[in-house]
Amino acid sequence: AAPGSVEPRTGVTFPTEASAGRSLLGVGLRKTSVLGLKSIDVYAFGVYADGTDLKQQLMEKYRKFSTSELKENAELTNDVLEQDIQMTVKLQIVYGRLSIRSVRSAFEKSVGTRLQKFGGQDTKDLLQSFVALFKDEYKLPKGSEIELSRESNHVLKISIGGEEVGSIQSKLLCRSILDLYIGEDPFDKNAKDNVQENIASILHS
Numbered sequence: 214a215a216p217g218s219v220e221p222r223t224g225v226t227f228p229t230e231a232s233a234g235r236s237l238l239g240v241g242l243r244k245t246s247v248l249g250l251k252s253i254d255v256y257a258f259g260v261y262a263d264g265t266d267l268k269q270q271l272m273e274k275y276r277k278f279s280t281s282e283l284k285e286n287a288e289l290t291n292d293v294l295e296q297d298i299q300m301t302v303k304l305q306i307v308y309g310r311l312s313i314r315s316v317r318s319a320f321e322k323s324v325g326t327r328l329q330k331f332g333g334q335d336t337k338d339l340l341q342s343f344v345a346l347f348k349d350e351y352k353l354p355k356g357s358e359i360e361l362s363r364e365s366n367h368v369l370k371i372s373i374g375g376e377e378v379g380s381i382q383s384k385l386l387c388r389s390i391l392d393l394y395i396g397e398d399p400f401d402k403n404a405k406d407n408v409q410e411n412i413a414s415i416l417h418s
């Protein structure tokens with residue numbers, strides 16, 4: 214098999230490198246619960262970052278800390294979210310009956326909460342106009358691959374099945390999306406911890 218990391222609960226493998234030489238830092242699972250009862254595995258994900266950007270933006274500030282101090286350092290994650298560091302989150306859908314309607318409402322909830330938290334109330338209309346672009350006729354069957362990437366200068370790029378479907382320059386939106394995976398209340402705590410550990414070791418390499 215090609216080198217990579219397997220997300221253990223779904224068996225999805227993520228390659229150790231994403232496009233443009235970004236390295237895999239952690240893998241995880243995005244779940245949801247229906248009616249607060251049944252838990253559904255929705256997608257597996259892999260978080261990648263450009264090692265050179267990490268060093269350039271963060272080394273100066275964090276070199277004085279040991280690796281174990283860095284693993285616990287909340288400010289480090291905050292800086293990763295804020296700075297102009299190229300990152301990619303690859304998603305692979307594992308839920309077989311995902312409707313665009315539920316993608317829309319999940320997005321409103323997950324990303325919407327973050328937009329409000331970091332940007333304030335006036336992001337609401339923008340969010341509405343964005344989710345309106347998720348048309349009902351789109352399909353995201355099991356196995357679909359989505360890439361969310363932050364390009365330099367805070368450009369968010371979204372690709373589905375290797376095809377770019379949109380991009381927008383917004384520091385707030387980039388931050389809000391990455392926060393789902395490595396922020397304060399992440400989808401998968403274990404994935405977040407692995408990402409932070411790997412960032413710590415990159416900063417000491």
Ligand code: DAO
Nearest residue numbers: 245247255310315316319320
């Ligand atoms: O079908 O009732 C249901 C549950 C569906 C849950 C959907 C969660 C969607 C998560 C966002 C996926 C983004 C690609």
Ligand code: DAO
Nearest residue numbers: 243319320323324347348351
């Ligand atoms: O898991 O709650 C979440 C948010 C995931 C962000 C996924 C964005 C996907 C946009 C593609 C929609 C295409 C119809």
Ligand code: DAO
Nearest residue numbers: 339340343381383384385386
């Ligand atoms: O950063 O200036 C800003 C405000 C951006 C708000 C983003 C709202 C989200 C909807 C647009 C997403 C399009 C991909």
